[in-house]
Amino acid sequence: MPRTIPGPWRRVADGAGLLSADGTTRPTIFADMSALAARTGAINLGQGFPDEDGPAVVLDTARDAIAHGVNQYPPGRGVAELREAIAAHQQRFYGLHLDPDRHVLVTAGATEALAASLLALVDGPDDEVVVFEPYYDAYAALVALAGARLVTVPLRFPDFQPDPQALRDAVSARTRVILVNDPHNPTGSVFSEELRTEVVRLAHEHDAWIVTDEVYEHLVFQVRHEPIAAMPGAWERTVSISSGGKTFSTTGWKVGWATGPADLIEAVLAVKQYLTYTGGAPFQPAIAAGLALTDDWFASLSDTLRVKRDLLGRGLRAAGFDVSVPAATYFTVVDARAVGVVDADRFCREMAESVGVVGVPLTAFVRPEERPAVASLIRFAACKRAPVLEEAVGRLSQLQPRD
Structure with missing residues (x-):
């Protein structure tokens, strides 16, 4: 009979919200949603990584x-x-x-x-x-x-x-x-x-x-x-x-x-x-x-992302979401209650299938006891090429409000 594995791994998995009731670990929501995007062909606005290379x-x-x-x-x-x-x-x-x-x-x-x-x-x-x-x-x-x-x-x-x-x-x-x-x-x-x-x-x-x-x-x-x-x-x-x-x-x-x-x-x-x-x-x-790049290069970096932020934000508002306008980063958070959603986790999985866009529920970023407070919130990432964001915005326009 093998020994029980010792060590802090259970604390780590539990702290990350990855420890299941049976004591086994499960993948992160980011891995789940990226796999779902790959399987369905959905545009992945979940994980925060760019789809363009950096400076030459x-x-x-x-x-x-x-x-x-x-x-x-x-x-x-x-x-x-x-x-x-x-x-x-x-x-x-x-x-x-x-x-x-x-x-x-x-x-x-x-x-x-x-x-x-x-x-x-x-x-x-x-x-x-x-x-x-x-x-x-x-x-x-x-x-x-x-x-x-x-x-x-x-x-x-x-x-x-x-x-x-x-x-x-x-x-x-x-x-x-x-x-x-x-x-x-x-x-x-x-x-x-x-x-x-x-x-x-x-x-x-x-x-x-x-x-x-x-x-x-x-x-x-x-x-x-x-x-x-x-x-x-x-x-x-x-x-x-x-x-x-x-x-x-x-x-x-x-x-x-x-x-x-x-x-x-x-x-x-x-x-x-x-x-x-x-x-x-x-x-x-x-x-x-x-x-060592120039000040102009660093300024253009934020200017370019701001344009993408605005493009995505307009599309999310047009789709019926309440949008929090970010002051920084790749990310825009929306409240999906405006389209009748109370369970963002379930809705994000359905959205990949129904309109072909993936976001990440904010429940992935809080402790279990805090999840009800963010249950309808979703994070979308704008760090994609403009044509990809435009396609995502077009797909999001197909969303039908829920009763």
Whole structure:
């Protein structure tokens, strides 16, 4: 009789909402919906990945690196060229002065940086991690992996702005980390300066760390992203995380980074080296080349996505949905109650068959007990070519309101 498998996998699966009643795991909703799109021929506006390649200089630099033998282990902290480019990027856009040898760590995507940061900064079951809910689905699983307790601050349709009092109520002496995703996935919201200031104040009051997830930093419309680390009193207790995947349409390369004070980065590195150790050798100089692109290129990136956001939003409104207009990211969230839908999970599966478009229900981004509050909400992704979005909008016009 084989032994029962030990370890934290059950906590992780349960935290991610993947543990079934019989104790087995099931695929994520993203895998389910992408498979459904492939099977039905539906346009996949569910998972947030672009259908176009990134800038030529980024792709060509990767090809050149491969051709010239940059195919073995890079340094554990990341290649110097990329660490220097990240430091220059933080200075250029945010006025942050980083030492690339002490304040920068390259990771296997932002999710590894999040995992290493939480494992480094959380001590165990007496600690709490505060997040804004809905949240990127990895957060609950990573907090469970760290053995901590997840505490959430709700974001409500249509503006998805947190109530400062709810944040104050969530942060306590047991709070070890306040995890801030800004710009926010899945809602597309951008947090106010007042909210970010309150995060810093609460972190000082309760001696908590701040971990920020800023992977959509260059996909902000009309205003420039403002990181918490650049705010007064924040740097010394903040780990800032981002990646090249969303900015340069290279999500499959998994090149991310963490920046912060030397002591925090050393702690994150101590964990990270036993996760992937290192990776992405030929892609690291390629992302460095991307970070050196002109200000005009970065501005055109958000301008182009804003046009796609508006195209998709018009189509969703014409189809009868109530639309939350995002301030950033790939994503637009709608309330389907306007078309008579109360179960977005079921409706998304039916929609793939009936009109040939896939979205993701927001129930995938919340704890089970919070699902009734978002039961009619759906996230659609605009990071597709304009003709694809136009076809999706045309298909959505076929939706028939429900009684």
